[in-house]
Structures are given as structure tokens and as C-alpha cells.
Amino acid sequence: MGKTLFKTLTVVAAGVGAIAVCFLGFRENNQRQYRQRVEYAQTAIKREKEGIPEVENEVNGLFADKNHTFLKKSVNDETLTKVSATISSIKASAKEYGIEEEALPKGAKEIQEKKKAIEGLVKEARAKLSIQEAAGKLFVNGVSDWQKTENTVIIKEELKETDIGKIRENLSLFDDSSWKKNVDTYLGYADAQVKRISELKASFDRMLKDGTVTSAVTYEDYLAAVDSISQIRNEKEKEKFSALAEKVAQQMGYGANYYDNTSTDETIYY
Secondary structure (H helix, E strand, O other), rough: HHHHHHHHHHHHHHHHHHHHHHHHHHHHHHHHHHHHHHHHHHHHHHHHHHHHHHHHHHHHEOOOOOOOOOOOOOOOOHHHHHHHHHOOOOOOOOOOOOOOOHHHOHHHHHHHHHHHHHHHHHHHHHHHHHHHHHHOOEEOOOOOOOOOOOOOEEEEEOOHHHHHHHHHHHHOOOOHHHHHHHHHHHHHHHHHHHHHHOOOOOOOOHHHEEOOOOOOOOHHHHHHHHHHHHOOOOOHHHHHHHHHHHHHHHHHHHOOOOOOOOOOOOOOOO
């Protein structure tokens, strides 16, 4: 009985000893791996610090001015995706290296701050590009230059006030700037053209019913409509209203009228 108990205790003691050895070995291995991660972080962060200026230059290159107000014409989704990927590859936090904050080398915080700053600029660039693309789609030929405004744009056929309103609502989230002012100006150009078409539609709804003139027709209203048609820039819209005006003219005996198809009226029509 005594011998059996002794053997059992011996086996247990050996097992405990083996576990202790394994535990100590495991802890030592973990500590060694942690030291290796710290050493790697020190080397890697030094490399990241040396590469940050190049990334900053790339981000600054998205803009046409030092104040980061206007985007360069060449900026598109592909450009921003590429820059974003470059920024995401920058690692400077303790979590990214699997170490404690106090183990981060000197300069890591500075890199984190610079990374956050350039991420903000890319986010702003993406938001501005989204607005520009949406606003540009309002017009037949888009907008060629957002750094200046030219009232020569032509709205697309069947454009609605709500289409413009959605963009203006998103634009309101931006801080005031010359870029915001220019975008809003282009939205104003679109508003003016949509309003002209809307008012012409209402006018012809009064003058014609099922293609026949109504008692509401007056020569003054007809001439006003003809003048307004001459200022429509979208050719399809102009043709549509010209045909309606011709119906009124023929039925009322007003004679032939001519429409200036090359109008460049720059009046903001409100």
C-alpha cells in the first residue's frame, strides 16, 4: 500500500513539474515573441516616419491649391482609392503591432497624428468629388472647371427641381468656401433653366388643351412664351416648346416666328 502511494505521488510530482516547465517555457516564448514585436515596431515605425512626407505630398497633390479648396481636374475615384490604400498601409499604433502603448518608439504619436490629418483630407476630397460628379450630371456636357463659373452650361432634358435640391442639401454640410460658392452657383444656373421650362409648361397648359387653343390665349402671353423659348438651351426642350408655340400661332393666325437656337443668355432667371 505504501509503495503504491509513493509511486502515485511520484507520478503526480513529475506531472506537476512537467506542467511547470511547460508553463515557464510558454511564458518565456511569449516574452521573446513580444520583444521581437517591439523590436520590429521600432524599425517599422522609423521607416514609416521616413515615408510620411511622400504620402503627404501625394495627398496634397489631390488639390489644386495649398488651402485644399479645389480638387485637381485629374482626381477621380481610382485616384482616391489608390491614395487611401497607401494611407491604410501606414502602421503606427500599439494595437497594429500587438504591443503596449508604453513600448511604442518615439515618433509614433506624431505619425498617428499625420496619418489622421491626411485621412481627413482624403475624406474631404472624396466628399467634394461626389458633389462635383452629382452636380456635373445635371448638365449635358458636365462642368469642365470648378475653380471658376461660366453660365454656358445646358441642363439635361427632364431635369427636376428635386434633383438639384438633393445636391444642394448635401452641399450645405460643407463649410463655406470659394469651392462651395462655385458649386452653388452652378446649381443656380440649373435652377434658372428648370424654372424657365416649368413656367413655359404652365403657360402652354393654359393656352392649349388637347392640342387646341383655349380662351386664355393672348398675343402678349404668346410673345412672352416665344421670347422665353428662344432662351432655352436644351435643344430637345426648345424643339418641344417651339412645336407648341407653332400650334398656337397657326390656330390664332399669328404668323411665323423664329427661335434663336444659339442663345447664350447669362441672366440668372429666378
